[in-house]
Amino acid sequence: MAQDQDRIRISFEQVRQLAERPLLRCGISREHADAMVDAVSLAEADDAKSHGLYRILGCVEAVRSGKVDPGARPEVVPTSGAVVRIDAKGGFALHPLRVGRPLLAEKAKQFGIAALAVNNCYHFSALWADIEPLAEQGLVALSCTIGAYNVALAGGSTPAFGTNPFAFAFPRGTGRTPFVFDLSSSVVAKGEIELRRRAGESLPPGWAVDSQGAPTTSPEEALKGAILPFGGHKGAALGLMVELLAGPLIGDLRSAEAFTADPKDAGPLRGGYLMLAIDPGHFAGGEGKLDAADAWLTSLAEQHRPARLPGTRRHAARRRSMAEGVLVSRPLHDQLLELC
């Protein structure tokens, strides 16, 4: 168990236990806890700390405050066609997504394209982990959900929409890690600002404005003000797209409504989640087309160094974590142990 001043190296299995115990202890059902442990542990192993173990704290708070039903049983709403609908009944999102994913995959294979909408859920984790399993079985997948109501329009100075993450996954063949990315509509995810606040670090310029609309490098001021959209008006457009897809389209909350309804317990916001799956077999091009795409992505990665493809650093961290153990923040590690 190698360690330094601020971090401790533990096995992936220990990461899972560290995540699991507080969840079960606070009354979260086995089905919900299993899905949550999988997502949080994988993010921690991928060195995507802002979606890793520290999210457990917020989940526990959200149960303690009475906001999230820890034993909610997701209900599959009867539909026809290529749409799967699940009412999460005010529980966490990952278990309903796990229920819906095989139904979505089945419909995508049947119709060529299909959609899964989960309503009334609390999503707190990284979206790439939600869609990677679809790409591993040969489907193309997209997903999105509302995020913290914290992002300004380009040229704006107050929140207009949420951090609204959007994810995409493309299959690379059996046994190959899919091409997958997950991006927030803001310059950075709110979690990155939270992590810097916890670490007492300041923000790079260009990330945020304070509550008066003035540029700020203070995480506290940024959390009271607004984060800027990535890429100016283009990132703002994509943020609004996500807001409309995961909100009004599927009959769920916009991020401002979710924020207003939230008891501010540091847990995730209530809202909707939209996932699409597409089966390449229903389109032109024959069987070799996915192999050709995989070969292209491999050559891209080789020819454009030091530039990287999305997910490269994360997947490298995952291989390292599985081989050598996972480096976890010591204060967080201790805090999670105390929660038990």
Place this chain on the structure above:
Amino acid sequence: MAQDQDRIRISFEQVRQLAERPLLRCGISREHADAMVDAVSLAEADDAKSHGLYRILGCVEAVRSGKVDPGARPEVVPTSGAVVRIDAKGGFALHPLRVGRPLLAEKAKQFGIAALAVNNCYHFSALWADIEPLAEQGLVALSCTIGAYNVALAGGSTPAFGTNPFAFAFPRGTGRTPFVFDLSSSVVAKGEIELRRRAGESLPPGWAVDSQGAPTTSPEEALKGAILPFGGHKGAALGLMVELLAGPLIGDLRSAEAFTADPKDAGPLRGGYLMLAIDPGHFAGGEGKLDAADAWLTSLAEQHRPARLPGTRRHAARRRSMAEGVLVSRPLHDQLLELC
């Protein structure tokens, strides 16, 4: 007919005639010409000049070079499920899209979500114009296609993918202009760099690198080098997503393949086009949800001035053009007349 040194003001109908004559004259069929005139004239009226009348020049060149079949008859490929496939047979894209759009809308209404793939086509116009008609009939729509092979990865110095535009439209109710945007994966569309080259203007810093990978403000050098993705690695990720969706997923060319195959006649590249349509009626939320979304968008626009929603400037220009006439570049106007 008001005018200044470099521009001439003509009616919208005159814009349409200016677009139509060269197309028919060079042998483009009535069906193709109709769709092309609609798209180019609307972009010109919207003051989206990079997708306006000047595109006619490239289309004429592409027919003269023998690259594009001016009378190609799109073939609807038999499919089951929620996928519409059209083989454009090496013709321009807009006529096949017009053939496919009602089939796509029908399937979206039947299944809740549907996809339209057009293969072997030449697309040269603004994507928002392709999907606005779907949103006008109450559907949510997305579309994408490959663009000029000219965009580097974040941190890269040579082209890795195309300018790859992506568009989204959301209905705002009967008689209301939909929420719609269209963005390239690059900081700017290649057309913007072309326009500056034609005008003898230099580029703002941060748009492009030259063929050696060094930053440049010269349009000529940028066109030999690479344009940068918007928003760094996030824009690059979206560019790669579009490349995979409009290329390998539907069995069509990647932008590098399209570029290699192209005779460099200044016309559009051959490639594929993917459009998705989603029917809000298949999801939760009831009938009032779209009205609520429309009211939210209206309040956003009012509360966040001077920030604007996507499309605001373009739709304002359209209203102005329809009332007062369209300001057209005089050299382009004269050049198009000579083409007849």
